[in-house]
Amino acid sequence: MALVEIENLTYWYPRGERPALRDVNLKVEKGEFVLLTGPTGCGKTTLMRLLNGLVPHFHGGCLRGKARVCDMDVVSSGPRPLSARVGMVFQDPEDQLVSTTVEKEVRFGLENAGLPSPVIAKRVEEMLAGMGLSRLRRSFLPELSGGEAQKVILASILALHPEILVLDEPTSQLDPLSAEELLTLVRRIHEETGTTVIMSEHRLERCFHYASRVIHLERGSVLFDGTPEEAARWWGGREGAFLPPVARVFARAGWKEIPLTVNQARLLLAALEPGPPESCGRPHAEEALSGEGASVEARDLWYVYPAGPEALRGIDLRVEDKGHLVIMGENGAGKSTLLRCLLGLLLPTRGKVSLLGWKPNRERLPELASRLAYCPQNPNTYFLSSTVRGELLRTLRLRGYRGADAEALIEGQLRSFGLEGVSERNPRDLSSGEKEKLVLASSLLPPTPELLVLDEPTRGMDYRSKEEVLEILRMHGEGGSTVLAVTHDVEFAANLAERVALMGDGRIILEGPTRNVLSDSLFFAPQVNRLLNDFCPGIIREGEAVSILKTLRERAEGRKERGAETCS
Amino acid sequence: MLPVYRDKDTIIHALHPLAAILLLASLLAAVLLLENPLYLAVAGAGLAALVFLAEVSREVRPFLRLGLFLAFLVLIVNPLVNHRGDHVLVYGPRLPVLGRLDVTLEALVYGAVSGFRLMLVVLAFGLAGTALNPDHLLEVLSRISFRSSLSAALAVRLYPSLVLEAREMRDVQAVRGERLHGGGRWERARAQFPFWLALFQGSLDRAANIAESMTARGFGNGKVTRIRRAFRPRDAIFSFLALGTMAVAVISSIGKSDYRYFPALSNPLRGTMIWVPAVMAGSFSILVIVGRCWKRWPWWRSRI
Amino acid sequence: MVTIRRNRGELRPEQSLAGPVAGGARASALRALRYLSIFAMFFVIYLGVRDVVPFSRWSVNSLLLALLLLLVLFLRYEEKDFxxxxxxxxxxxxxxxxxxxxxxxxxxxxxxxxxxxxxxxxxxxxxxxxxxxxxxxxxxxxxxxxxxxxxxxxxxxxxxxxxxxxxxxxxxxxxxxxxxxxxxxxxxxxxxxxxxxxxxxxxxxxxxxxxxxxxxxxxxxxxxxxxxxxxxxxxxxxxxxxxxxxxxxxxxxxxxxxxxxxxxx
Structure with a gap:
């Protein structure tokens, strides 16, 4: 008998207008690794909540059909008996931790299950040792990094020895390094314990090829269910938004055979005749902007936290007028501190900052409100109104806009950012992609700011939302603002900026044109760069890669045809 | 901001929470019940010894400052409302409700001793705040009250991220053009309203998500296993001595005190209950010796 | 005007199918402890008024009273089984x-x-x-x-x-x-x-x-x-x-x- 059996299931949330799940039929066998894909709001999360009874017991609503998990009927048994069999990891560790220390967090579920003390002690030790958390056993949970916190959650779930491990975008709030670590850990658990894993994730390059099954949902229905290879072929020729980057470029270039990893792709390319296509010379370097003036400039900037570390150690940075600069670097490299110093939220310990020709300080920031916009890492800190429309109105008011056509202005902005459907919703209830779009829409209201500062604009977003945000920023770039962004996202940086600065240990290690900085690096290079490095070095954008692959394919096909001609 | 609890390698930090609570209670009893300033001074010395034993003398410094400030306040207020005593230092005016405002030597001394007492109480709480692990205290609480201690743990856990979020929100809105500085008190308060609503809404959303995660991890009615911490010989020693100190303080306060402030001060050295400071000094010295040995000799540490 | 439907059981959606409230013995133990604490409060007040040392020392007495009151209210929360x-x-x-x-x-x-x-x-x-x-x-x-x-x-x-x-x-x-x-x-x-x-x-x-x-x-x-x-x-x-x-x-x-x-x- 299958571990999960769902038959003709339809489910409405309370007050939901259309079903969140529509006629879902699904069977999952023991030991499978299932990857759920689909756009925001497609029902992935709802489906996962169903597996341990949170839907419908916690969320309410209306349910039709049958669902059996681990030989229990979900509707009649409820979440408590299921909690020991189905472990669930949610997106944000902040929303899941309930205790104060690591050890207690791991104990929480075990205590609820009423296990005897010796068993609890054994399980806790086992989990802490197995997940490499022993060192942190007494740490105060809020002091852990996001990656560590998510690992603690995973440990506390696994301590219950669940038969099914359910993960709902577990890495969306983590930086790339911790995300990879967590996904590797999940793979290891699946390999070593044979636990069934059901996961949704947008960092597909780490798990897509590993999954034994890919299920694609859209608008509450299962559109595709099959192996990853079949999924890649199914997407072939289309945008391939839910494929890993390598597979996506091959799919977009119209290849028949679609590789899932960089290695497979290299093998595929090596089988072709050697030699780069003619069109691919060294890609042209972007013309540097003629230094007319700098929007932001820092000279010999130092920041030392009171009784703390030297966060910035002699930063020299210049963002040209109308330029696009991205700052990258590891966690703790000083990126956020630098941003705060540049905005005048922190007073530099030493050195000079000039922001739009001003010496920034906190008290005078409101005077810059109409020339400067800042999109924070956590969009929730931006929202103070209860509706999307109200948020935009608030910005207009703060910028001193007194015109009578405010309503029309807001209407136009909502339309051009594709937010007209959610204009009366609470900004906090939007998806992370919509939140970021709203922050941008609000920031780019007229008068268009001269400088746009972005902090991790793509956190927690899937490929489609990222593309939309990039499109907005590109359009906006033509309008002529300077953009300064901090991000971990290499692909995003490659597509946005003409210059990139790498930070490490409070210094700027390297600053230069994007192509020079991002190619030829093991960790900071985009996947397409690593893929095509032998053919034509210096490729960093997906579009470039697609056109090269297209040429390669056409040439190969042409050769085949020619070959066929000569034979006949 | 006052310093918050940090783990340290001392016997006080290693105590069972129940023994630690007893120790605090005995200190409070001694400080609140003893009348004779000399005995009070012995209790104060005992408290100081415990502070050094717990190696938190640096951390309790702000508490000391606060205690001194409050003591000063009491020292000032007392002679103004208390006019008994034979030795009048300053003759004050006569007021309709309060009567004649004389300042007497006795009232001044009584105020000073009360102030000292208050300072010791504050210091005792300071010791508790910096040397007792709040988490372990919560564990003791959770044995009788599972749900409220879980709420408390959650609040402790959510607090730091909430403060961070509030600060970040303030920064973000400042760049956006919100004027939070300047203006009158009312304007500043009004600028705060939307922040409160946003923080409130945010934490309700978070509560809903946490509740969901708790449900997914089996929180609800039914059998729950609770943590049990080993009660070791050192805990027994400390509890025994704490109970002894408490008993001495209680017994000494029954019946007539051997010290009077009014109408005239008696000589603290002529106290008849010399066994009170003797027992206290004895038990505090044993505590210190046990604690130092615990620190110095691993064998002793493993034994108790 | 918004209306709250005041029904004690209402706030517990996750318990809707979880069966009857468990731990009857625990609840009655809690209640007994609460009544005991209420009695202790009155007793402490009585001793204070009657000048029985050390309860006549109001600095001590009031602290005891405050702690007992807190205990009573905490126990009330516990009994609710939220x-x-x-x-x-x-x-x-x-x-x-x-x-x-x-x-x-x-x-x-x-x-x-x-x-x-x-x-x-x-x-x-x-x-x-x-x-x-x-x-x-x-x-x-x-x-x-x-x-x-x-x-x-x-x-x-x-x-x-x-x-x-x-x-x-x-x-x-x-x-x-x-x-x-x-x-x-x-x-x-x-x-x-x-x-x-x-x-x-x-x-x-x-x-x-x-x-x-x-x-x-x-x-x-x-x-x-x-x-x-x-x-x-x-x-x-x-x-x-x-x-x-x-x-x-x-x-x-x-x-x-x-x-x-x-x-x-």
Missing amino acids: GAREVAVVGALAAVGAAGRVIFAAVPGLQPATFLVVLSGYVLGEESGFLVGALIALLSNIFLGHGPWTPWQMVGWGLAGFSGGLLSRLFRGKVRALPLALLACVWGFLFGWIMNLWFWLSFIYPLSWASYVATCAASFWFDLLHATGNLAFSLVLCRPMAEMLLRYRERMEFRYLGDGEWLRT
């Missing part, structure tokens, strides 16, 4: 209140902790209101400094929350901004007087009406500021915050349609 949603929201509200108290500690009187507590009591019930108040004092003092005042602040804010719950019974759960604002305003003074009571009992001699009134007179301006601040906060924030809380505690019911009908929307 579910995950209440436990989580109480923790979150306490964190908000404490953060507000610490961040805006620099502006005396202008912080909405008291109003927040009263409102929580009003919407979530006496027990939860009490716990929010008590936890705010406990938590914020970790950062502002614990001291002999901590149990008294817990009593003060705890009772404020408790009274909020009682007020909502008076209005049968309808959210009325004005009575709430008045209650919060009154608590501006009451809270100050409770703190004065502690100060007076512990450090003022002689304990007479005159000296208590003098203590209260000394803190009058501070209390007045606190009260007006509460009034202002509740008049402005009551409606939106109450709506948010009501939405939170709304019960999520579910219907199982089996294989049958299709829901029309």
